[in-house]
Amino acid sequence: MGGMTGERRLGRPRSEGTRTAILTAALEELESGGYAALTIDGIARRAGCGKQTIYRWWPSKADVVLEALLERAETTIEIPDEGSLSDDLLAFLTATFRQRGQRPTLVGLMAQALLDPVFATAFKEKFLFRRRAALRVVLERAAARGELAEGADLELLMDVVYGVLWYRLLLDHAPLDEPAAERLAALIVRATR
Structure with a gap:
């Protein structure tokens, strides 16, 4: 765990693709099921990443959606x-x-x-x-x-x-x-x- 912060700083630019996939997945999940049915699980599944990855960057599903909207x-x-x-x-x-x-x-x-x-x-x-x-x-x-x-x-x-x-x-x-x-x-x- 000790090296996590360093890795995260380095990992962020490298995983721009993952970030984009997550934001796209969030919007697609919204389109198909609406906000109430939206889950971090569903976003992770659609984006092909782990839930932890999402939680590392965003505190809640609302924050993911807000960023997706702003982008x-x-x-x-x-x-x-x-x-x-x-x-x-x-x-x-x-x-x-x-x-x-x-x-x-x-x-x-x-x-x-x-x-x-x-x-x-x-x-x-x-x-x-x-x-x-x-x-x-x-x-x-x-x-x-x-x-x-x-x-x-x-x-x-x-x-x-x-x-x-x-x-x-x-x-x-x-x-x-x-x-x-x-x-x-x-x-x-x-x-x-």
């Missing part, structure tokens, strides 16, 4: 600069709502965050707050162009946007599609005038 190309946040708040918001919300295919994953991570305060911190900082920061850039640019009413409450506006997103993700009672993005963008623009 996925479509999670990169494009910050549009179309020249007006309505165009920027529409581009931002359309791109954000396109991630509705990740609904089972996102709902599972939110459920985990509600149960696990340590994971909640990671989820907020690495995922939720990064998205919020991107939307803040859109709103601050609009403010700099003079498009927002004096004293507009940016925090509340961001809560409205992500409130709608998460409410619809969690309840699945109404669509997250392009028309929804258009209506929400229009609502925010009206609220800022």
Whole structure:
């Protein structure tokens, strides 16, 4: 055991293939069975590695999934600069709502965050707050162009946007599609005038 830390440091770059296999396996397991049925066992089996390998790098299945999500190309946040708040918001919300295919994953991570305060911190900082920061850039640019009413409450506006997103993700009672993005963008623009 004595040499473990040294081996681990060396082993990490060498086993990039294993790491990628684990992250891919986690997403595939999610697609096939959903978050509740996801287990470290299942991920390990699909990735062709031992459970210990996974636990060495991630404390829980939620952490594996979060990292897999962050690595996925479509999670990169494009910050549009179309020249007006309505165009920027529409581009931002359309791109954000396109991630509705990740609904089972996102709902599972939110459920985990509600149960696990340590994971909640990671989820907020690495995922939720990064998205919020991107939307803040859109709103601050609009403010700099003079498009927002004096004293507009940016925090509340961001809560409205992500409130709608998460409410619809969690309840699945109404669509997250392009028309929804258009209506929400229009609502925010009206609220800022």
